[in-house]
Every structure is written in C-alpha cells, then in structure tokens.
Amino acid sequence: MACWLLAATVLAAQEPQSAAPRFKINVLRGEGAQNRVTKGRATSQAVVEVRDENDRPVAGAIVTFTLPTVGPGGTFTSGGTVTTVTTSSTGQATATFTPNTVAGSYNINVSASLQGQTATATISQTNLAAAAAAGGISGTTVGIIVAAVAAAAVGGAMAARGGGNTTSPTPSPSPTPVTPGLRIGIGGPVSIIPR
Numbered sequence: 001m002a003c004w005l006l007a008a009t010v011l012a013a014q015e016p017q018s019a020a021p022r023f024k025i026n027v028l029r030g031e032g033a034q035n036r037v038t039k040g041r042a043t044s045q046a047v048v049e050v051r052d053e054n055d056r057p058v059a060g061a062i063v064t065f066t067l068p069t070v071g072p073g074g075t076f077t078s079g080g081t082v083t084t085v086t087t088s089s090t091g092q093a094t095a096t097f098t099p100n101t102v103a104g105s106y107n108i109n110v111s112a113s114l115q116g117q118t119a120t121a122t123i124s125q126t127n128l129a130a131a132a133a134a135g136g137i138s139g140t141t142v143g144i145i146v147a148a149v150a151a152a153a154v155g156g157a158m159a160a161r162g163g164g165n166t167t168s169p170t171p172s173p174s175p176t177p178v179t180p181g182l183r184i185g186i187g188g189p190v191s192i193i194p195r
Contacts, residue, residue: 035099057091072104
C-alpha cells in the first residue's frame with residue numbers, strides 16, 4: 001500500500017499544473033505625447049496591447065487606465081480620472097481623454113488583469129502651456145511679428161520700385177576740435193591734452 005501511495009504522489013507531481021497565462025502590456029500610442037493646453041482642448045488617446053507569454057494577443061482582459069487626480073493630467077470621456085476597457089480580439093484597449101489646463105509632466109498608470117494574472121505599464125505624457133505649444137511665443141507676439149515683417153516687406157518693395165518717400169542721406173557729423181587742457185569723457189578715462 002505504501003508503494004502505491006508513493007507512485008501516485010510521484011505521478012501527481014509529474015502532471016502539468018494548469019496555470020493562468022502570463023502576459024505583458026505594450027504601449028502602442030501615447031508614450032511621450034505632448035498635449036497642448038488651450039481653451040478648445042482636443043482629446044488624446046492612450047492605446048495599449050495585451051499579449052501572452054507566446055506573444056499572442058489576449059482578448060477579454062480588463063484594462064484600467066488611471067490619470068492623476070491633481071496637477072497635470074486630464075479626464076476620460078466618462079468624466080473621471082479612471083476608466084476601464086476590455087481588450088478586443090486583437091488584444092488592444094483604447095482610452096480617450098481630454099488633457100486638463102495644468103502644464104507639466106505626468107503618468108497614465110495602466111493595469112490589465114485576466115484569470116488571476118495582472119500586468120502593469122506606465123505611459124508618460126506632458127501638458128504644454130499655450131505659449132510653449134507655440135514654440136514659446138504667445139499669439140499676440142506672433143501677430144506683432146507678422147505685422148512688422150509685412151510692413152517691412154511692403155516698404156522694401158516700394159523702395160525697390162522707386163515709389164514712396166525718399167530721404168537724402170544724413171550728413172556725417174563734423175569733427176569736434178580738440179582744445180588743450182583737461183578732458184573728461186563720460187564713462188571713460190580722464191586724459192590731459194598738452195597745450
């Protein structure tokens with residue numbers, strides 16, 4: 001009887017245990033995105049793909065996307081900072097959100113779960129202030145620069161055609177005679193000129 005128990009234990013240890021599949025999250029869209037912070041804010045998307053240990057897409061996984069609750073970030077189309085999506089047959093999950101008006105860097109935390117297995121990923125993004133989104137120049141400054149360039153172009157075109165007002169060159173100042181004595185220059189050294 002002891003031999004039979006020993007044989008059954010050895011066979012049970014050799015039988016493969018059915019374990020839940022292990023998987024990973026690949027970020028397909030959104031990593032390093034720079035979102036403009038403006039009044040007419042556009043939406044942005046984060047897209048991930050869940051794959052198993054054999055690199056096959058995992059359908060039906062529950063994917064949770066979480067934005068920061070304070071500071072730079074945004075809100076999902078549901079209106080909150082957390083949304084849950086189920087992966088498609090291609091293993092993909094998409095979360096659409098609107099960046100908030102706070103400039104700075106932040107992370108979108110992503111977790112996926114299926115059959116007791118979980119995987120996590122982080123998507124780094126930045127909300128840019130309106131001036132930074134325009135290359136560091138405000139809209140008013142851009143308008144002034146465009147107007148100045150246009151005026152210079154019109155003036156240059158008129159001068160090239162001989163049109164417009166012409167002025168005579170300004171004469172050079174005549175040299176100032178040097179009188180012997182003490183001479184003090186503004187912002188310069190004191191010098192004595194001999195008589």
